[in-house]
Amino acid sequence: MTSRPPGPEDGGQQVVHREVIVVGGGFAGLALAERLGREDVEVLLIDRNNYHQFKPLNYQVATSQLGISEVGYPLRGIFRRHSSVKVAVDEVVAVDPGERSVTLSDGTVCTARILVLGVGVDANFFGVPGAEEHSYPMYTLEDAERLSRRLIGELDRVDSPLGVTDAVDVVIVGGGPTGVELAGAIAENLRVVIGPRYDGGITGKVTVHLVDHGDALLKPFSGASHSYARRELEQLGVQLHFGTSVTHVSADGVELGDGGRIDAGTVVWAGGQRSPRLIADSALPLGHGGRINVNDDLTVAGHDGVYALGDIALIPDTHGGNGGKPASLPQLGSVAQQSGQHAARNILADLAGRDRTGFRYRDKGIMAMIGRGAAVAEIGRSRRQIQGHVAFLAWLGVHVMLLPSAWQRVAAVTSWVTDYGTSLRPRRINLG
Structure with missing residues (x-):
């Protein structure tokens, strides 16, 4: 990772640069960073928590069937064998898809050759009072x-x-x-x-x-x-x-x-x-449910070099599973994990100057x-x-x-x- 002191061109903010920045340590971000780490690609993974949480088992924590340590695992522990993957525990407060950059809570700006968004979703209360x-x-x-x-x-x-x-x-x-x-x-x-x-x-x-x-x-x-x-x-x-x-x-x-x-x-x-405010307030192209529109290769529509994965992305269902009509894939952990793995292959292709391929979900x-x-x-x-x-x-x-x-x-x-x-x-x- 390279960094430079703040200058007038960036408004006095510290700027760091990395080959690939991944926002979100969920299923998608984890799968992608692990795959790139095996190829020694320089990756900065940013998450507000220092752990990966296995969301499908959260309800078992709530009902005392499993403990926190059985559902959450430290991100740095996951990447201990991948020296090229670094973990930053911080809050991303702004995304600029045009510049392929994110701004952290302390004002630090992180830029990348390739930006990956896998931030997940928040609870939607549908405006119900209380x-x-x-x-x-x-x-x-x-x-x-x-x-x-x-x-x-x-x-x-x-x-x-x-x-x-x-x-x-x-x-x-x-x-x-x-x-x-x-x-x-x-x-x-x-x-x-x-x-x-x-x-x-x-x-x-x-x-x-x-x-x-x-x-x-x-x-x-x-x-x-x-x-x-x-x-x-x-x-x-x-x-x-x-x-x-x-x-x-x-x-x-x-x-x-x-x-x-x-x-x-x-x-x-x-x-x-619902989409988190971070995504809703960005210049990203949003579709149904406030999710990010992506192409079949998982890049964000209109923003080459920016990928969106997992629950936050409207990933096309290339099988046409809605009676032959265009449809998006469901918000499932398996979709997130497979999209992360496929995006990693496309990023490796980007870095090597090869063509990307379209994502096809293997529905299990x-x-x-x-x-x-x-x-x-x-x-x-x-x-x-x-x-x-x-x-x-x-x-x-x-x-x-x-x-x-x-x-x-x-x-x-x-x-x-x-x-x-x-x-x-x-x-x-x-x-x-």
């Missing part, structure tokens, strides 16, 4: 830990020998994979893990509600998966509220679009995603966990459906292999064997 102030989003490891402290505190209150007369209700907004997996895990905690161990009838004192404006859970899945997920959640005691939306969130409950109300001290928001399917022995998976582009114990084991296998370190894989498997094989899951210590 939602941002009073609900618990589920998009970061910090979110998961904050919710964990809340849930443990509520369970401690219910289990108090002094007695609790009022009910404890948890409302989850959104019936997608995050909402379904979280609802199942919380309900299972109450019914299977904690309930049988206490004489006070803790299960009857806590109710889990899931609210969705549609008429089915897991919308991207098939009808068979919709029915299976609904049946399994209802058997766990989850109260499902379909065909209505949350119109207001307060400290003591939610108002519904059908005029109803649910009294609840804990509201979890799993209802949508989608899956969701509902509880012990209960999951759904739809395999491949044809979406061959499996459910129950087979899907449950497949879910565990896929997720453990995607963890970035061998230590995390061993720790996760150990936790899951104890968690799903027994009723011995310990409640975590609450420090907040």
Whole structure:
């Protein structure tokens, strides 16, 4: 990396230059930087956190199934064998695609021959009054830990020998994979893990509600998966509220679009995603949902040398999966990871003066966990459906292999064997 002192041409700001700058240490940025690191390409990876977080498992941190160290892993540890990859822990406050540069929180300007944006997305509260102030989003490891402290505190209150007369209700907004997996895990905690161990009838004192404006859970899945997920959640005691939306969130409950109300001290928001302000305020070409329009080679439309990857990018589905109409790929970890790997190959081609190639996503399917022995998976582009114990084991296998370190894989498997094989899951210590 080269740097120079501030001068009049850059307004007195420190300027550093690197061959490739990657903003975001998620699935896409990680895959790209690792591939370039193996080729000794000079890379600066910038992230506000010093760790990579495995977002699909955040809900298990929130429900005390896994610890933080099993879901988050230090970025510098991941790249310890790649000396050409350097990690900067800082906040990017501005992006200039024309100059292929980013500005950090202290005013430092980082420029690159090739700029890669993989910043991910934020929670979308859709302007619902009180939602941002009073609900618990589920998009970061910090979110998961904050919710964990809340849930443990509520369970401690219910289990108090002094007695609790009022009910404890948890409302989850959104019936997608995050909402379904979280609802199942919380309900299972109450019914299977904690309930049988206490004489006070803790299960009857806590109710889990899931609210969705549609008429089915897991919308991207098939009808068979919709029915299976609904049946399994209802058997766990989850109260499902379909065909209505949350119109207001307060400290003591939610108002519904059908005029109803649910009294609840804990509201979890799993209802949508939006582009972060960093992207919304930039000069990047934005499409549906505020995501960045990219070409099939993953470069940003109109900005050669700038790539956008993962959830923030509108990546064309070259298979024409929307009835032959132009479509974009879904916001999945597998899409992010594969796009990072392909962008790395195109960047190597850029540096060598070769032509880029178009990205073709290898669709391996989608899956969701509902509880012990209960999951759904739809395999491949044809979406061959499996459910129950087979899907449950497949879910565990896929997720453990995607963890970035061998230590995390061993720790996760150990936790899951104890968690799903027994009723011995310990409640975590609450420090907040």
